[in-house]
Amino acid sequence: MELLKDRIKEDMKAAMKGGDKARLAVIRLIMAAIKQLEVDERIELDNDQIIAVLDKMVKQRRESIRQYSGANRMDLAEVEEAEILVIQDYLPQALTEQEIDQMVAEAVEQSGAESVKDMGKVMGLLRNKMQGRADMSIVSAKIKAVLAG
Structure with a gap:
């Protein structure tokens, strides 16, 4: 590599x-x-x-x-x-909006998160997978939206 x-x-x-x-x-x-x-x-x-x-x-x-x-x-x-x-130029290919949404949904399900209080669990699962590939503030907002909804 x-x-x-x-x-x-x-x-x-x-x-x-x-x-x-x-x-x-x-x-x-x-x-x-x-x-x-x-x-x-x-x-x-x-x-x-x-x-x-x-x-x-x-x-x-x-x-x-x-x-x-x-x-x-x-x-x-x-x-x-x-x-x-x-x-x-040196970061991995950025994730698309759909890929981010899918990864957030999978992480919420995988972590068993039920409310915004469980957001740390979800972020923990996603941080390494998305590092350098997505703006984590946007990911955070998406997680909040899923958990609040």
């Missing part, structure tokens, strides 16, 4: 050679985040852990976009959106 980190390094070299400064900057941010966690934890990250790092980076940028849009700073929001596009 190809290591995601190796692919990111190769893309960094290609961006340097191609003079794609915007993409290079984002890839360097990705590598810095990976290296930071590896140094802090004294481990070599595997693909799942790298996906978790990338997912966190996307989540941070979505929050920044929300704040920039609220402050009417669309120039900054557009920069964040461009960064998300680069980061998403």
Whole structure:
């Protein structure tokens, strides 16, 4: 299995050679985040852990976009959106709306959840399966809707 980190390094070299400064900057941010966690934890990250790092980076940028849009700073929001596009290149294929709905329904049934109080059980089942493939805030809202209904 190809290591995601190796692919990111190769893309960094290609961006340097191609003079794609915007993409290079984002890839360097990705590598810095990976290296930071590896140094802090004294481990070599595997693909799942790298996906978790990338997912966190996307989540941070979505929050920044929300704040920039609220402050009417669309120039900054557009920069964040461009960064998300680069980061998403390294995440697994995003789940469709129907796939998310189906996985939520299966997890609710599997966990035996009956109310919103049981939401943690359902999220626990879905988090690893959906990491990097779906916006977990949307998944959370879907779970609430199913459990409340």
